[in-house]
Amino acid sequence: MIFETIIGLEVHLQLNTNTKIFCGCANLFGKESNTLVCPVCLGLPGTLPVLNQKALSSAIKIALALNCQVNPYIKFDRKNYYYPDLPKGYQISQYDLPVASHGWVEIPDKQAGAPSDHRVKRINIKRAHLEEDAGKSIHDQTLNASLVDYNRTGTPLMEIVSDPDLRCAQEAYDYLTTLKLILQYLNVSDCDMEKGSLRCDANISIRPLGEQKFGVKAEVKNMNSFKAVKMALEFEENRQRQLLLSNQRVVQETRLWNEEKGMTFPMRSKEEAHDYRYFPEPDLVPFMVRESMIEEIRASLPELPHAKLERFLKEYQISEYDAQILIQDPTLSGFFEECVKRTSMIKKVCNWLIGPVLQELNLRKVNIQQIGLQTQELVNLIDKVEQGVLSNLVAKDVFKLMLDTGKTVDTIVAEQGLTQVSDDSVLEKIVEEIINDNEKVIAEIKQGKTSAMGFLVGQAMKKTQGKANPKKIGDLIKRRFENG
DSSP, rough: EEEEEEEEEEEEOOOSSSSSSSSSOOOOOOOTTTSOOOOOTOOOOOOOOOOHHHHHHHHHHHHHHHOOEEOOOOEEEEEEEEOOOTTTTTEEEESSSSEEEEEEEEEEOOOOTTTTTEEEEEEEEEEEEEEOOOOOOEETTTEEEEEOOTTTTTTTEEEEESOOBSSHHHHHHHHHHHHHHHHHTTTSSSOOOOTTEEEEEEEEEEEEOOOOSSOEEEEOOOOHHHHHHHHHHHHHHHHHHHHHTTTTOOOOOEEEEEEETTTEEEEOOSSOOOOOOEOTTSSSSOOOOHHHHHHHHTTTTOOHHHHHHHHHHHHHHHHHHHHHHHHSSSSHHHHHHHHHTOOOOOHHHHHHHIIHHHHHHHHHHOTTTTTTTHHHHHHHHHHHHHHTSSOOOHHHHHHHHHHHHOHHHHHHHHHHOOBBOOOOOHHHHHHHHHHHHHHHHHHHHHTTTTTGGHHHHHHHHHTTTTOOHHHHHHHHHHHHHTTO
């Protein structure tokens, strides 16, 4: 029997406001437990919440970027449930009137038979609403106890709920990476899954192909990376398929993903929908958002990833592969554009950014803004290579020194004496020494193994500590053999 997979995702995004959504406590990560709390976010009697205006503005910005309809009538509701990390016994959220609805995100269409000419699939967004985050439960095995840190309580959250339009784990992965990139361009969150700034719950079910009725779904939680989401959905898809093929029943439940075992495990049964007893939040008066405010936010939207990709391809004539890498980080793509204002060597700049520069950024776990590199200095470094002053190998070492010391290219070259040796008379002496020291390799080349010339070039570079001009060295060696 052929089954169809149905997946819907719920993404929780912590917004990067300075303070929490309904009080003045600092919105910071990593501080000592229970130090960023106050009577309001702890829900003590007699306290009143006040809406953070930046949180609302960020929510509207997200809604517009995701092609959603913005609801100008803002109303908050109480979602009532008990959990140790929810000190008030309820969560201020939005129920029937979310701030945004009926949006969409486009992902690459990778289904079998789909052409490779930029075909896309639209994933609809059902709703996106504002709410406050809960605290964090900490299960300490040493103490054999569960503790609660309330610092996160009241952090502004945007919950983005997709329609069940995803049909495989890969589509879910593509949707999440596309969504995350858009959110990063908006600068509304750091989107760091390790910190919990971006969290995802997945609902998955399967049904016989062609059937319209949805199957029994499982909700999967505890996934701390997009790779984990993909793996958990692939496991869950196979688990449900095996149950149905063996005439067993799929149970509606919440399941947790175990990274080490690569499996999902039951957390709690959800035979019936949970009754949260929603009712309007009495301490927050509903209000209208001016149309002028919405349009002002719309006008402030940055160029989004897809538009930037199309512009890079047209304006800079670079490959789609290069452009895709550059736009994955808005700071990197911005740095690229600043560099090409200073040089016509667009392809060289691109090669350096997606090669040595990106490699160093990944090793140091920083972005290009945090590394302190000046655009003019990278252009100067590339110029030195093109002028033959530095070899490509030495230039990479110079680049690392630039990052480590903050010194300019010219200063490092002068201090280290790294200028590339290109003088023919000097290089001829080096070639002579290399030939005399490698009689066995010379014999192999004479027998037709011309690839061994590369070894001689490498020996020359080693002898000069990478300062020799490799092209000239290669030409001189080749000429020696051509002349017998």
